[in-house]
Amino acid sequence: MIFHLPLLQTSVHAGSSVESGHCKLKRAIGVSRILEIDTSTGPRYGRVQFKDQLLPLKHKEVVLTFDDGPLPSVTKSILRTLKRHCTKATFFAVGKMAKAYPELIQRVYDEGHTVGAHTHSHPRDLRHHYFPYSRFQIERGFQDVQTATGRPIAPFFRFPGLHDYKEMNNYLSDRHIANFSVDIVPGDTSGYGPARIIRNTLSQLRRRGKGILLLHDIKPATAAALPRLLSSLKAHGYKIVHIVPRKPFKPVPIALMNMLYQDFSHKDPKTIIGGLTYRQLYGGRSSKKTKRIYKKRSRKFRGKKYSKRSSWRKRRY
Numbered sequence: 001m002i003f004h005l006p007l008l009q010t011s012v013h014a015g016s017s018v019e020s021g022h023c024k025l026k027r028a029i030g031v032s033r034i035l036e037i038d039t040s041t042g043p044r045y046g047r048v049q050f051k052d053q054l055l056p057l058k059h060k061e062v063v064l065t066f067d068d069g070p071l072p073s074v075t076k077s078i079l080r081t082l083k084r085h086c087t088k089a090t091f092f093a094v095g096k097m098a099k100a101y102p103e104l105i106q107r108v109y110d111e112g113h114t115v116g117a118h119t120h121s122h123p124r125d126l127r128h129h130y131f132p133y134s135r136f137q138i139e140r141g142f143q144d145v146q147t148a149t150g151r152p153i154a155p156f157f158r159f160p161g162l163h164d165y166k167e168m169n170n171y172l173s174d175r176h177i178a179n180f181s182v183d184i185v186p187g188d189t190s191g192y193g194p195a196r197i198i199r200n201t202l203s204q205l206r207r208r209g210k211g212i213l214l215l216h217d218i219k220p221a222t223a224a225a226l227p228r229l230l231s232s233l234k235a236h237g238y239k240i241v242h243i244v245p246r247k248p249f250k251p252v253p254i255a256l257m258n259m260l261y262q263d264f265s266h267k268d269p270k271t272i273i274g275g276l277t278y279r280q281l282y283g284g285r286s287s288k289k290t291k292r293i294y295k296k297r298s299r300k301f302r303g304k305k306y307s308k309r310s311s312w313r314k315r316r317y
């Protein structure tokens, strides 16, 4: 209660202030409603990874999400735009980034946005790694972001590159963490300029009608596109939904966290953990054994679930 009430108050205020014309910007998009997410069942949302598990959104409703930050030059500009539009978003912060810029992630939180986590150091593809390493990345990521924020954050998680795998998905469910994929991918990590980002967002939204929008608060083009993007969304009748958790994230006990950390804090690259050396696990040179594991997983992932995979898989998120 203590956790989400301030969020609710600010959000409701922002939404109603637009309706009553108190938002300074005349055509501000605001917040149309708040969607409370019960994470006790470890839900999964978003069509790109979880085809049949969509967020319960109505037609023309959009959820704004920003990954990979915070990064001062970009996140500050994005926060300014969101404020001008009296609207709210969800930030999937990278642990290391939050640790590097704690005031910034605190500001994100203070301005009423939802803060979730996106691993500790954003490994490019967790399927390359052994399960305990992925688990460490998740738990450490949440711990970093929560410590930097200084307040309880949301149990909302997104896989780097949207590269999930079964054990990890089950682990997140067991931890009562909501696993967020995406619906609308404008490709702002592909080097597109603001105009293309806006065009892609609108064309995908025309097709899908609603969804979770994936943006990155480390890309200057995204920050540059945002004012016009929000105005265009408003002009086309889209509404912003602010997602908040019913209950805050519950960190693992410190003793367990230390145990997880010790698994990966060995300096000797030849230390063997679970049959693989530290270097093989911790993203050193790609070894034959890691490659074999990856190949096996990739084969599995090229199975029916992802048979219609398009070019988005090749890009970086």
Ligand SMILES: [Zn+2]
Binding pocket: 067, 068, 118, 122, 159, 160, 161, 317
């Ligand atoms: Zn990412």
